[in-house]
Amino acid sequence: MADQDKIDRIKRELDKVPTEPGVYLWKDKTGQVIYVGKAKQLRARMRQYVNFQDDRAKIPLLVDQIDTFEYIVVNNEYESLVLEKNLINQYAPFFNADFKDDKSYPFIAVTESDTFPAIKFTREKHKKGTSYFGPYTDSRAARNLIDITRKVVPLCSARCPDWRQMTRAIVKKGYDAYAAQPHKQCFDCHVGIGPGACSGAISPEAYKDNVEKVKRFLRGNHREFVDELTSDMQDAAANLEFERAARLKGRIDLIGKLADKQHAVVSGDMNADVIGFYREETIAGVHVLMVREGRVINGNEFVLNKGKDVPDTDLVHNFMLRYYDATTSIPRQVICATLPEDAASMEEWLTKKLDNKYGARVRIVEPERGEKHDLLEMAQVNARHTLMRYKVRTNYEDKRINEALLQLESALALDAPPLRIECFDISTLHGAYTVASMVVFTDGKPDKSQYRRFKIRADLDEANDFVSMQEVLGRRYAPERMADQRFGRKPDLLILDGGKPQLSAAMEQLGEMGVDIPMAGLAKRDEELFVPWQEAGPVVLPSGSASLYLVKHVRDESHRFAITFHRELRQKGMTASILDEVEGIGPKRKKALIKHFKSFKRLREASLADIVDAHVVPEAVARDVYAVLAQYNELRTNSEDDATGDSDGR
Incomplete structure (x- = not known):
């Protein structure tokens, strides 16, 4: 019977497997693939093994030997069937056949x-x-x-x-x-x-x-060899050299069998490498599909140590330099979502490495549609899962969070790692519908059950984030809130979006209340942290550090939460009053219009003819309704980008 601790670990890792069609490979503790299978829904199918819901006799023995797994996402069930066949024919796993996976990429x-x-x-x-x-x-x-x-x-x-x-x-x-x-x-x-x-x-x-x-x-x-060998075989047969002809026929058959093991994915004679990227924090997953003569002959995955801080063009450039410097297998095309900044120079370099006697050139293309775009999407999906598998396998996220908390403790001179972080942000539209958000990160992760939203009660004629921030802090850290278990304990660190001005407002408010909380104001422009104890200048966290990404994550989450609440209130307010501005529309007619069109959104999207033909209101009133809704739609479009959670009311 399989070890229960191992089964529990695999079950946790399976939570990250997608619910999409694909092929999965079970591996033993030496890294050898012992079984290849296909699935309409990868996660559900793979869970059947470790939950012993598959009643085949070999399953207990198979699960007993399983230690890790891999999977490849495809577009549909047909592709998963073809890919499963190719992998079984090519790798021969033990429970289908025998295969050893070597992550050193020989x-x-x-x-x-x-x-x-x-x-x-x-x-x-x-x-x-x-x-x-x-x-x-x-x-x-x-x-x-x-x-x-x-x-x-x-x-x-x-x-x-x-x-x-x-x-x-x-x-x-x-x-x-x-x-x-x-x-x-x-x-x-x-x-x-x-x-x-x-x-x-x-x-x-x-x-x-x-x-x-x-x-x-x-x-x-391979195709040129088939033509060349076929010609030689025919010459040998014509010269009655039947033994030599038989050897040549055997070589032709070998090439044919090799082609049968490779997945045909395009209708033409494509010769290309398809490079998919997926970026997250300071790491990136890369998946390269090698397509030769219209067939995927290989698929390789890499994890790079650069992520969001590096521009896409630089990431593509650096990877291509490293990858194509290591191999002489140069394709006619390189397909990627973003061209390297020096695409022309890169093409020239690759063309020289290709050294084609017919003068063929290497092109780097960025497809927007068609078969090449479909292949690129497949490579990008698999790049995302490459990175996901790496993070699960290495326990990357927990290590990264622990590193971030320790870095913040040191950089901000805290007494202990900030296990509970609270962050506040203000969102307003020129003083209207002003709201504040409070997000909480516990042990470095979003704790959404602790998130809170506040409507600012102060009567504001224009955006005033200092007054708004002082109000929300006064309400959050009032004695009754501090004693309320629903708000949780006092934070280890308070982060304020807006830099030094917001920090000053918070220090004044909490000072009057006699509340002592370590705090920092985050300036958006340079990602600097202003702290009360350092007058000389802000604390600058190293670029690409775990602590900087955690602080930015906290800030972005508070920003998102504030804007969502602000737009919700603004939408409700405008929806409730807009039809009241139309002369001849009372409660009954307003209710009848909404009932006919099923929702206010559909009414807002209706044409003048639709409103008139509804026969809910007189034609003259219908025209007025349409005119008011047109003004509302224009105002809503123009104001979408005005509401933010910054101190300047963006």
């Missing part, structure tokens, strides 16, 4: 600096004189591709002892001295996956042709 390398370059599987740092292909999602897939490649185009393997001995001899004595002596063929040459370089069966020049073919094959250009 590469396939060709040692071009050698006289007879060899192909190898590697995780090494990129070395000069070696071409790298990948990265690949798992080591088994990379090794399988090496085997297939050598069967299609014979090439020496770096694991072959005869090749290593030959390479050492050539380095020491030179190729001519090595070739002058007789040598036996290696085992790989006997079975047809080695070209016989060790025995002199192939010249360095002819061997280089094989190397170029291997490089094109690893880049995903």
Whole structure:
């Protein structure tokens, strides 16, 4: 029976899995994929395993070995079916088949600096004189591709002892001295996956042709090999070389089987990398779909250590530099949601790396519709889940919050980490419908049960956030409120949106009340914190720090909560009075109009003909109703951007 602590952990992680169609991969504690399945609704289907709602006999044994999981979101059930088939055929998990997932993202390398370059599987740092292909999602897939490649185009393997001995001899004595002596063929040459370089069966020049073919094959250009091999097979058959023709036919079949394992997603002959980003705080998830000849041949995910503080153009630029510097598998197109700032230079760099003999150029595109846009959306969805899985796996949010609270304790000279933070914001429209919000963060997270809203009672002819702030603080920290358990305990830190002026108003108000609370005023422009004990200047939290993001999150939440309440009151006030301005409209006719159109919103959106044809009011009154509603709609549109929660009444 599976360990209950492990099951409980997996259940918590499953809470973050989306309710969308896709494919899921269960993994054991070594990281090896032991089962691949598809689902119309990922979260519900995966929960059936750990809740033992699936009555298949293998489920208890499977769950006993499960330690982690991954999933890929797709657009519909058909795509999940095709992708499940591809993953099972390609990776062969144990409970479907066998597969090992290796998060180190291995590469396939060709040692071009050698006289007879060899192909190898590697995780090494990129070395000069070696071409790298990948990265690949798992080591088994990379090794399988090496085997297939050598069967299609014979090439020496770096694991072959005869090749290593030959390479050492050539380095020491030179190729001519090595070739002058007789040598036996290696085992790989006997079975047809080695070209016989060790025995002199192939010249360095002819061997280089094989190397170029291997490089094109690893880049995903398979169709040209089918045409070339088919032509050679037909020539061999015409010359009665049936054994050679059979070998060529086997190579063609291998390429066909490889294509069957890859998911066809586009109608054309697309050769592209589709890069999806999802950003959050100082980290970003990236998912790259490698599309070659209209098929997704690989999908890789990365987590970058830069998030919201870095512009999209810089993030795309930095990732592309790092990613394409690590691989020689360059596509004809790079599809992304945001072009790098230096797109033209990036295209030129990639074109040089592509080094196409026909002069093909690499284009970086930003699609707005069509198949490319659909692929980009799929990559972005999977980038979001890449980041989500990383955060769950590393317990990122809790670590980040703890770090933020400790940083605030130090930066603001608090006696202890601020486990309860309260923040106030004012929202008004030139003194009308003035409201205040109070949001509460407990242990660094929003505590919405403690949120409070206040209608400002002061008679204001214009926006006066200082008076409004003093009123709301006086009401919140009055003795009866402090004793009211519904308002919670006294905060460890009070944050005021508006900087030093709001801080001064709060200090005056709380000083008169005899309430001692550590407080800070947050200036919006430079994200600076003004504190009572430092006259020299504000406290500046480091850019990108956990503490700065927490403070901004608190401020943004209070701002959102205040604006929502303000707009709600303004809408109710304007709705209640607007029809009363129409001569000939009394309570009965107003009620009849609302009843006919089902809601005030539908009445407001109705045309003059709709109101007249309703026959609820006389035509002349209907025209007046329409005119007043048109003025109301115009006023509402113009005032949407006027109401904010800042001290200047924006």
